[in-house]
Amino acid sequence: MKIESDFNDIDAIGDDHIGTSSDTPLRADAFELSKSDKIELIKADVKHILETLGLDLNDDSLKGTPNRVAKMFVNEVFGGLDPDKKPNASTFDNKYKYGEMLVEKNITVYSTCEHHLLPIVGRAHVAYISSGNVVGLSKMNRIVDYFAKRPQVQERLTIQIVKELQSVLNTEDVACVIDAKHLCVNSRGIRDIESSTVTSEFGGKFKNLETRREFLDYIKLETQF
Numbered sequence: 001m002k003i004e005s006d007f008n009d010i011d012a013i014g015d016d017h018i019g020t021s022s023d024t025p026l027r028a029d030a031f032e033l034s035k036s037d038k039i040e041l042i043k044a045d046v047k048h049i050l051e052t053l054g055l056d057l058n059d060d061s062l063k064g065t066p067n068r069v070a071k072m073f074v075n076e077v078f079g080g081l082d083p084d085k086k087p088n089a090s091t092f093d094n095k096y097k098y099g100e101m102l103v104e105k106n107i108t109v110y111s112t113c114e115h116h117l118l119p120i121v122g123r124a125h126v127a128y129i130s131s132g133n134v135v136g137l138s139k140m141n142r143i144v145d146y147f148a149k150r151p152q153v154q155e156r157l158t159i160q161i162v163k164e165l166q167s168v169l170n171t172e173d174v175a176c177v178i179d180a181k182h183l184c185v186n187s188r189g190i191r192d193i194e195s196s197t198v199t200s201e202f203g204g205k206f207k208n209l210e211t212r213r214e215f216l217d218y219i220k221l222e223t224q225f
């Protein structure tokens with residue numbers, strides 16, 4: 001059954017519905033809690049984890065950690081779970097009549113792997129072809145950052161960025177490539193520091209091989225300034 005309020009359901013993007021794509025029941029009140037309630041609850045949970053690991057939370061350096069981690073989760077690294085933080089990417093008329101693709105490349109991605117809660121760090125490259133509207137350049141970076149600031153898998157992040165830009169720009173002609181390192185692969189488990197993960201989503205005209213190639217060639221350009 002499709003959960004109407006599915007936060008990570010890629011079909012629900014554009015709605016500010018909240019929920020989960022897993023079969024795990026939601027904590028019923030999770031999205032009605034105030035920020036400060038969430039911080040207090042997470043703080044107690046982090047304290048519990050650290051104490052279970054045998055750490056002394058009376059230690060000067062550790063005593064503030066539960067509060068720091070809770071604030072960091074709610075306000076920063078998982079801030080993209082708050083629909084109020086969704087960027088307001090207002091569009092304006094393409095008065096320049098610019099008809100080629102626009103590429104915003106090397107957008108920094110800081111995200112968190114939802115399997116291990118370890119960082120995902122990399123670059124996103126986003127492109128669109130205007131159907132009449134254009135969007136401020138920085139809004140593309142902001143949209144990437146908003147969806148990145150959630151527990152994520154890279155595939156879903158890539159699709160969410162494309163869907164959101166398609167909705168904002170009212171065109172299917174949007175593409176995104178992400179190249180990122182997953183610290184769960186690089187620093188633990190298989191500990192392969194060299195490997196990175198590339199994902200892509202090509203909508204509309206970007207499904208055409210030539211258009212796709214042009215986008216990929218722009219990504220390879222070295223920016224000189």
Ligand SMILES: Nc1nc2c(ncn2[C@@H]2O[C@H](COP(=O)(O)OP(=O)(O)OP(=O)(O)O)[C@@H](O)[C@H]2O)c(=O)[nH]1
Nearest residue numbers: 113114115116152153154155182184185188189190
């Ligand atoms: N498809 C996909 N997999 C991911 C992503 N981030 C992490 N993973 C993988 O999710 C998998 C979780 O597998 P598990 O076998 O449950 O985890 P694990 O026992 O810690 O596995 P190892 O990392 O191999 O030690 C791992 O293979 C991760 O590399 C992602 O963004 N997309």
Ligand SMILES: [Zn+2]
Nearest residue numbers: 113115116184
């Ligand atoms: Zn992981």
